[in-house]
Amino acid sequence: MSENEQTGKRRTYRKFTAQQKTELVVASLRGHKSVAQLCRENEISETLLRRWREQFLAAGQERLTGTTERGENDELKQRVARLERALGRKTLEAEVAGELLRGWE
The missing domain is CATH 1.20.5 (Single alpha-helices involved in coiled-coils or other helix-helix interfaces)
Known part of the structure; x- marks a missing residue:
């Protein structure tokens, strides 16, 4: 049984604004820091940042076409x-x- 289940607490998720997501995605695309390093610094999973990158690039491609x-x-x-x-x-x-x-x- 996890600690949250034992204490009856629910896990809370942080909300990121579109601006915050964009800044992280752009930073990951610039390549000054690795995806892993950005994720550690911002306490997010690599999977989440990669999903944001895919969404960002797909929206950009759709807009450009x-x-x-x-x-x-x-x-x-x-x-x-x-x-x-x-x-x-x-x-x-x-x-x-x-x-x-x-x-x-």
């Missing part, structure tokens, strides 16, 4: 085009209906 933005922009442009066509049809229908009603007078 712009695939998400382009896909969203294309989708919005298509939606605008559909709405413009629908508005055009309704405008034409209203004009035709107005002409027909004037013919009844």
Whole structure:
């Protein structure tokens, strides 16, 4: 039985801000200190820092390729085009209906 289980205490986890994570990831990428040394100094596991690095690099790659933005922009442009066509049809229908009603007078 662990000490925490014997005393009834729960293990508490530290919360790291995005800024703190970024600073650690950038420091690990610069290579002035090894990953192991950074982890010891900041009392975190190497696995955690490597996970942050993977997330950081994946987000950077996605941002640089712009695939998400382009896909969203294309989708919005298509939606605008559909709405413009629908508005055009309704405008034409209203004009035709107005002409027909004037013919009844």
